[in-house]
Amino acid sequence: MSESNVKYTEAEALEFHARGRPGKLEIVATKPMATQRDLSLAYSPGVAVPVRAIAEDPGTAYDFTAKGNLVAVISNGTAILGLGNLGALASKPVMEGKAVLFKRFADVDSIDIEVNTQDCQRFIECVELLEPSFGGINLEDIAAPDCFVIEQTLKERMNIPVFHDDQHGTAIITAAGLINACALTGREFKDIKVVVNGAGAAAIACTELIKAMGVRGDNVTMCDRKGVIHKGRTDLDQWKSAHAIDTPARDLADACVGADVFLGLSAAGALKPEMVKTMADQPIIFAMANPDPEIRPEEAHAVRPDAILATGRSDYPNQVNNVLGFPFIFRGALDVRATAINDEMKIAAAEALAELAREPVPEEVAAAYGGKVHSFGRDYIIPAPFDPRLMEIVASAVAEAAMRTGVAQKPVADIEAYRHQLRSRLNPTVAVMTLAYEGARANPKRVLFAEGEEPNVLRAAIAFKEGGYGTPVLVGRDEVYDQLKELGVDNPQEYEVLNSRNSPLVGRAVEHIYQKHQRHGLLRREIERMVNQDRNYFAAAMLSLGEADAMITGTTRPFSQSLRQVRTVIDDAPETTPFGVNVIVGRGHTVLIADTAVTERPTAEQYAAIAMRSSAFARRMGLEPRVAFISYTTFGNPPGVHIEELRGAVKLLDGFHTDFEYEGEMAPDVALNYEMQQRFYPFSRLSGPANILVMPGLQSASVSTKLLKELGGESVLGPYMLGLELPVQIAPMTASASDLVMLAVLAGGDAHARQKREKGRVQV
Ligand SMILES: NC(=O)C1=CN([C@@H]2O[C@H](COP(=O)(O)OP(=O)(O)OC[C@H]3O[C@@H](n4cnc5c(N)ncnc54)[C@H](OP(=O)(O)O)[C@@H]3O)[C@@H](O)[C@H]2O)C=CC1
Numbered sequence: 001m002s003e004s005n006v007k008y009t010e011a012e013a014l015e016f017h018a019r020g021r022p023g024k025l026e027i028v029a030t031k032p033m034a035t036q037r038d039l040s041l042a043y044s045p046g047v048a049v050p051v052r053a054i055a056e057d058p059g060t061a062y063d064f065t066a067k068g069n070l071v072a073v074i075s076n077g078t079a080i081l082g083l084g085n086l087g088a089l090a091s092k093p094v095m096e097g098k099a100v101l102f103k104r105f106a107d108v109d110s111i112d113i114e115v116n117t118q119d120c121q122r123f124i125e126c127v128e129l130l131e132p133s134f135g136g137i138n139l140e141d142i143a144a145p146d147c148f149v150i151e152q153t154l155k156e157r158m159n160i161p162v163f164h165d166d167q168h169g170t171a172i173i174t175a176a177g178l179i180n181a182c183a184l185t186g187r188e189f190k191d192i193k194v195v196v197n198g199a200g201a202a203a204i205a206c207t208e209l210i211k212a213m214g215v216r217g218d219n220v221t222m223c224d225r226k227g228v229i230h231k232g233r234t235d236l237d238q239w240k241s242a243h244a245i246d247t248p249a250r251d252l253a254d255a256c257v258g259a260d261v262f263l264g265l266s267a268a269g270a271l272k273p274e275m276v277k278t279m280a281d282q283p284i285i286f287a288m289a290n291p292d293p294e295i296r297p298e299e300a301h302a303v304r305p306d307a308i309l310a311t312g313r314s315d316y317p318n319q320v321n322n323v324l325g326f327p328f329i330f331r332g333a334l335d336v337r338a339t340a341i342n343d344e345m346k347i348a349a350a351e352a353l354a355e356l357a358r359e360p361v362p363e364e365v366a367a368a369y370g371g372k373v374h375s376f377g378r379d380y381i382i383p384a385p386f387d388p389r390l391m392e393i394v395a396s397a398v399a400e401a402a403m404r405t406g407v408a409q410k411p412v413a414d415i416e417a418y419r420h421q422l423r424s425r426l427n428p429t430v431a432v433m434t435l436a437y438e439g440a441r442a443n444p445k446r447v448l449f450a451e452g453e454e455p456n457v458l459r460a461a462i463a464f465k466e467g468g469y470g471t472p473v474l475v476g477r478d479e480v481y482d483q484l485k486e487l488g489v490d491n492p493q494e495y496e497v498l499n500s501r502n503s504p505l506v507g508r509a510v511e512h513i514y515q516k517h518q519r520h521g522l523l524r525r526e527i528e529r530m531v532n533q534d535r536n537y538f539a540a541a542m543l544s545l546g547e548a549d550a551m552i553t554g555t556t557r558p559f560s561q562s563l564r565q566v567r568t569v570i571d572d573a574p575e576t577t578p579f580g581v582n583v584i585v586g587r588g589h590t591v592l593i594a595d596t597a598v599t600e601r602p603t604a605e606q607y608a609a610i611a612m613r614s615s616a617f618a619r620r621m622g623l624e625p626r627v628a629f630i631s632y633t634t635f636g637n638p639p640g641v642h643i644e645e646l647r648g649a650v651k652l653l654d655g656f657h658t659d660f661e662y663e664g665e666m667a668p669d670v671a672l673n674y675e676m677q678q679r680f681y682p683f684s685r686l687s688g689p690a691n692i693l694v695m696p697g698l699q700s701a702s703v704s705t706k707l708l709k710e711l712g713g714e715s716v717l718g719p720y721m722l723g724l725e726l727p728v729q730i731a732p733m734t735a736s737a738s739d740l741v742m743l744a745v746l747a748g749g750d751a752h753a754r755q756k757r758e759k760g761r762v763q764v
């Protein structure tokens, strides 16, 4: 039975939007603006050169400006999701959201524009004048019937793609989901009886598309607020009357009797369980109103367990939402410089989506569904938005359809090469982080928050729990309950708090550590004191004893102290010592740096172990590992000291059967620059720029990582601890609550992977 798996409070939604720089977007320059020369080129006088070139040949605007990859998301706020006409300004969070989805899913740059008029003609005039700025126009949340006039007129007047997402984006995804739901329930598309609730932008476009795809007109009953749209009604505009039928049904309840399909594009709660009861066998219910569907899946399943359910939301299975369409449709259209998005391109997108859902589910998508979804089926009729294949499959289908139909001004010559380029366009780490969060929701773990009295840690624990990522186990005194209350938790008793002074588990913790250290100079009473006074010892013992799956600490004491305490209780993993990895997520690249946390000057054996474990971690991040052992010298030039251990590590790895590339010693500018490697060091065994930099010692690793964070404008994640026997993450003392949530999510993911491996071993 479907159930929403994401919980958040209204305060959290507001805090999310207000945090840091308010809103969800910022503009980033693509060229350096550091020197006088940069300014002269970017602005006056250098900028005059492309100005003249564009004036002479307008097509070169695509070569010299951001136009070709820039889409405007434009609304007047007259139909914001299913919330109604709340005006242009109130629509801004949704439009910013669409803009970031463009970027996240398809690397399309996008900016939101809210136009403050409800006058159709003024709106049209405003948008058409924007043509020079953009490669495409995505109209959003504009109510019917104005949206039909606006889109049609703009398409006629503008020579770039104009696409009303709520109409066509929704229709494409709905059609894809419906094709598959019909196939699963043994229905022929042409025979289905459909009720469409809503007669606005989305409903009319969906109805038109499914009719164009074979559904019979008299088998579709459309309803608006006043009930069934039948031929006897005299209050219908031209768009509604095109779908009026002869029928005795007068309201939604009448229309639902015997219907195979319900398409809800109306408002929250419009479909009642009593109506669902009267539908045909195995009813197909797409309750797509946002943010709250026409019926919640659990309510529908309660009366009809045989129903296939889809909603517009990401927190239930089967998300039928235009986010699956618009990023990839525009990607394909922009890449061939299409002048329009025509019906063939829309149908190509719908078919590509429907087919993709029938392909075997890739491991990372299955993992995000908790390993429960292995193939096409009732809870997986449509791909999930974070499926990494969407970019390649949908965008290339759209580009090909544009070329076939003659609207591509710049056809791609080699479609295979184009597909490859689409595949590599998204940074895999970003996708992997998304999947890590989804994976945590699917496989929630018990994570010990050792510093359970710290406000930041408590905030993280609340977000961890509310996000559905797992169960936080807070180590702290009973006052923690009051602190939770102060932080807005209604029912603090739902949280598990372990008090290291009076928990019945203290005895077991002491005994566990005593067994480990009785012959290494520690007395039982000393251990009792350690466990009582220091929560890291207690938490680590709880983890060792299986009372939780993972542990997180680090915000109240220096890293080295936390690590020493944890290592008193938890062993190092075989053949390694613990070390830290930072992940640098830049624009279009991800680089790992190690060891940023533990060993001042590693031995050759330690360097080799760091390379091996970092490579395995890189694979978890979606990267094909290429390790460089970093030095200030490159293959002995200039001659230097402290390189013997690095060379020793390379030699050691040569003797192992490694499954990753490694090379060294080399300077970072060589390691990260493949052209330089090929030019000056053609014997180098790396097949591309290095993406794991094993640094020559803790000092350089830590210093360079912190410099990148402070000066480089890169996103720096971690350090992540690797090389301990159990999943423990030690946060930096400066960690924010969201850093802690990320570490807890990764620690939980690590625990899940270990448990799966263990299970595999037992089964063998
Ligand atoms: N999942 C997805 O991808 C998408 C979902 N949607 C959702 O679809 C809904 C409509 O959006 P959109 O078409 O853009 O908006 P419009 O304003 O263009 O249309 C709204 C339509 O819904 C009808 N309606 C409202 N309440 C009811 C009700 N209780 N019973 C029957 N009909 C009702 C209105 O009827 P009347 O004509 O009588 O006023 C109108 O026809 C929203 O909830 C939106 O979130 C939209 C786009 C994409």
Ligand SMILES: CC(=O)C(=O)O
Binding pocket: 080, 081, 082, 141, 165, 166, 289, 290, 312, 321, 322, 323
């Ligand atoms: C998803 C969307 O575009 C809407 O609900 O309006």
Ligand SMILES: [Mg+2]
Binding pocket: 081, 140, 141, 165, 166
């Ligand atoms: Mg919308």
